[in-house]
Amino acid sequence: MIICNVVIPQIFWFKQARTSIPVLFVVSVFVNIGMWFERYVIIITGLSREYVPSVWGVYTPTIPELTVLAGSFALFAFAFLLFLKLFPVIAIAEIKELEIHEKVHGGAH
Numbered sequence: 001m002i003i004c005n006v007v008i009p010q011i012f013w014f015k016q017a018r019t020s021i022p023v024l025f026v027v028s029v030f031v032n033i034g035m036w037f038e039r040y041v042i043i044i045t046g047l048s049r050e051y052v053p054s055v056w057g058v059y060t061p062t063i064p065e066l067t068v069l070a071g072s073f074a075l076f077a078f079a080f081l082l083f084l085k086l087f088p089v090i091a092i093a094e095i096k097e098l099e100i101h102e103k104v105h106g107g108a109h
Helices: 002-013 015-019 021-048 063-086 092-105
Strands: none
Touching: 002 015, 002 021, 015 021
16 A cells, blocks of 8 residues: 555656656556555454444443433423414414505404
8 A cells, every 4th residue: 555655656756757658557557556455454444343332232221311311302392382382373474464454454354
């Protein structure tokens, strides 16, 4: 990997190598091979050991964790219902229709 990605491209310090199509092609093939080696190293070393603690064992939530989860859902539901009580949901189209009706009929229903 180091030879293909670091050492071989050093040939580009020479102008003859930079301007030669066959040399550019060969170096590009070696760089591609080096990149494949790099991907192999990343994947193999990443899969050889699990670093995430959550995969070391089976997780089962405890009663306090479940209570906190249920409480957060209940708090959201309470806040949502309180918001609907204080600020009822009214469509803007209905409000505009009422304004137009009041302008035409002078406020009498």
